[in-house]
Amino acid sequence: MNTLSILYIFLFYVAMIALVAGIINKLLQYKRVPAPLKIAVTPAPLTKPGVVYRFFTEVVLFNSLFRATKWTWIFSFLFHASLLLAFFRHLRYVISPDSFIWPLVNNLVVQSFGHYAGFTMLIGLLGLLARRIFVDRVRYISSPSDYLMLLLILGIAGSGLSIVYVSHTDIVQLKAFIMGLFYFDWQNLPSDTLLLAHVTMVLFLALIFPVSKLLHAPGLFMAPTRYQLDNPREKRHLSEWGAELEKDGRNS
């Protein structure tokens, strides 16, 4: 096996461990910190299915963003939906043809939508970037990392599309490399520049995920303003440290 492949095998494991461990660590931290008070933004659901519905409208439809600004919603929705489609398309590289999921992934619909998604993703990202540059309010709140994050994902989308439309890689060898990572049966990684660029940027994105604003993805489920039930009169809400204060006997 060549040195380059060994390096990337190493990077893959490091990035994936950092991603998974980082997110779990953050979620555990959020879970550990109590929410001492009821702070649901109302109108809020009265039941748990209501909360699920509220998150459905937020996570799938970006409801609040839609109410806030239509342009950001269009670009943001375009980007995230494309990301999802691109993700499905990529499953083909990590699923064995023997698997029962294979037909669900390796079909014309998923594969062709996955292709188009590359372009719509570019449009979404460029729209978000333009907004960040040209709207004075958004420019004011942007840090270098906010631009770089967009550029990084633009790089991933651009290099991915180039592999499809400009210069193909040895896709069979790539799949062998990836499957090898799963089964600890390590194989060589094709060494085309475009593929290496694509993979490197994806690994970097995974690596910084838990220490960046990408935490919005898992973190939004932990916002008490959205997940709390509107039932404070019916059910007494008390945190551990709140209960500790009651040792003064005033609540008895």
Added chain:
Amino acid sequence: MADYEVPETHEFPIIPSIMEGAMAHSSPFVAGEEFQSDMGFPSPEEPGQLIDGWHEKFLELMKDKLSKYRSLQVFMDICVKCGACTDKCHYFIGTADPKNMPVARQDLLRKVYRRYFTFAGKYFPKLVGAVDLTEDVIHQMYSYYHQCSECRRCAVFCPFGIDTAEVTMAARDMLAQIGMGQKYSNQIIPKVHKIGNNLGLPEPALADTLEGLEEEVEDDIGVKVRFPLDEKGAEILMVTPSADFFAEPHIDGLIGYGKVFHAAGVTWTLSSKASEAANFGLFIGNYEHMRQISLRIRDAAKELGVKRIIFGECGHAWRVAYNHLNTLAGPWDFLDQNYPIPQHILEFTKDCLDRGILNIDKSENDHMTLTFHDSCNIARASRIGDTPGSQFTTPREVIQAVCNNYHDMSQDTIFDQTFCCGGGGGLLTDDLMELRIKGALPRMEALKNVSKDHGVTHMAAICAICKSQFTKVLPYYGMTMDQIVSVHQLVSNAIILEGQGEEAEDSDDTDDEAA
């Protein structure tokens, strides 16, 4: 009327281009040593300075907050700077200062959080916009965290539910604990603890006021409507903002509560100990003060032996009562469980109206065309009724049950998109007058437009702060202070009590005295 630059109103709202530093000079008076110590907060040796060791102390406090409030910890991490909130704050719309954009306001604290609590900020501060905690940063925080009324309008539009109010509350509490408490709030809270209400109105004065009120109402309508104080064995403890005892138009609302209780035939009482619904502990982000203020109500309810607790017209008070009274001063197992604990006066009145036990003459309000101002803490932080969103419908249903003429303001300025009056969240103080005038812009604009298009003459509200704020700022926008009315003032006008004689002259409901 002191001279302030009043922003122009337009037919359609205009999002201003940013003007950096436009409100950098705005800062409320810092609490002096006497008020700081009353609150249990430290004071610096020299006024205007910070306490010794403020830097470490602030970071310690921040670490503590992050470990106690999930909201703060999550909100510090997950903002993506999408800009959805940037044009949603009434203070930004009214001042154009970019630090009044909710995300920028949060960033004052987030930049420090990143610098000291995150990997990226520790090692690549410039990249992620992290900054060192300096005295300048502290003063900016003091200024801009007192340009937020904790109204949560930004939280409605944030794709992740980030609520700037949570950040403002945390920041204010940390500032107070390094010697930078706000004078207005810190002056008021000890009065509640010691005397029972924000005004510092002692029991004899309160008894006197209520007695006077009984006489006044009797003179007016010829029926003796009672306004009882500290009456043991009453069924209902009424907790209402102390402004209801003396200010216009608040007091007309109090008369309305009294008449409704009278007509419903229930016994009720006010308490001198809990003669205040407001809970400024919320504004300054201090759980313990908020708890102590809430516990007064528990004590009063126990002492008086009441079965139910009802809250009067007050926005943030209802937020605390609805969401936190159970948490802070519960459990309420000694009250009658057949009624909501606590209940809002509008829930009570609405129920009476539905049951048809109130005799209403709507024409008594025919000289007015009404609109309704949804108070932020009621709209976005509570409920009045049984279903989600009933905080919007209940007050409107009550108003329309007692008034013939009603029109809503523009759809994007009501319900959960309502604009703050501009004086909420502990900012209802004269040293922030410029901010209050500018922050009222979106609401004033919507009111002017509905007046022009639908002939609206009066705006009803169910919040003591809104009422006081509008009384003060309406004249700056070319309107009159008596255009703001209490919802229960409208009920009071329309309700005909048994025995209310023909000889009784009817009310001229608008009063011209200011709060």
